[in-house]
Amino acid sequence: MTYDDTVMIAAEGLAKSFTLHLQGATHIPVLGRMDFAVRAGECAILDGPSGAGKSTLMRCIYANYLPQEGRVLIRHDGDLTDITHAEPRAILDIRRRSLGYVSQFLRVIPRVGTLDLVMEPLLTLGVAEAEAKERAATLLSRLRIPERMWRLPPGTFSGGEQQRVNIARVMVVHYPALLLDEPTASLDADNRQTVVDLVTEACGRSAAIVGIFHDAAVREALGNRTITVTPYEKAAA
């Protein structure tokens, strides 16, 4: 396939199934051969019933899961790079600079406070400490994490607070491609709206976004296109 310069994420013939070796080699077919491309400024919403494979697809895009067939290309340093077959070091570089991922759970680093945790991705990219601190503080404020909590490690925070720290830690970097796995799932209406605003701003900066959103109002507000997850059986037929 050839793609123009606006394509940021592309899946080619992506198929994924699981074999549970400890359960009598039970085979679970999940994704059929999926092809799609997401361009700069697009917010594509993954569509499909519960268990269809939306999170699995997202993990294949982020190279957490290795598909049995096909590959995913991510724009990195100007070129579409095959993340599926990249070396671990190259995958980490793509994730550090080109592809952000808001997963459903915050990965807490023991003893690291919330503000430091949110600043850290920017410091890794070489952003000056004062600017990183200001950007992290602005986001934490917008996401309504009270300032008195910024010094605390978020391990004991509520589910919704942890999810907001998780969102801040990813959205603080202006990634050109972004994966969002139900970022609004445990949030109240005001914070949900803040996330909608942040994602809209990212699209406005020409980020390419692939998202899973179960909330109908959020889908309505954000989705300018839908990608239907193709089950394995359908593609094989």
Ligand SMILES: Nc1ncnc2c1ncn2[C@@H]1O[C@H](COP(=O)(O)OP(=O)(O)OP(=O)(O)O)[C@@H](O)[C@H]1O
């Ligand atoms: N690591 C794994 N090992 C075995 N099976 C898995 C694994 N990850 C996912 N699956 C299976 O793949 C199928 C798709 O799961 P997935 O979480 O991708 O669906 P989903 O569309 O995101 O669902 P939901 O909307 O309910 O979150 C499920 O049947 C699940 O049991």
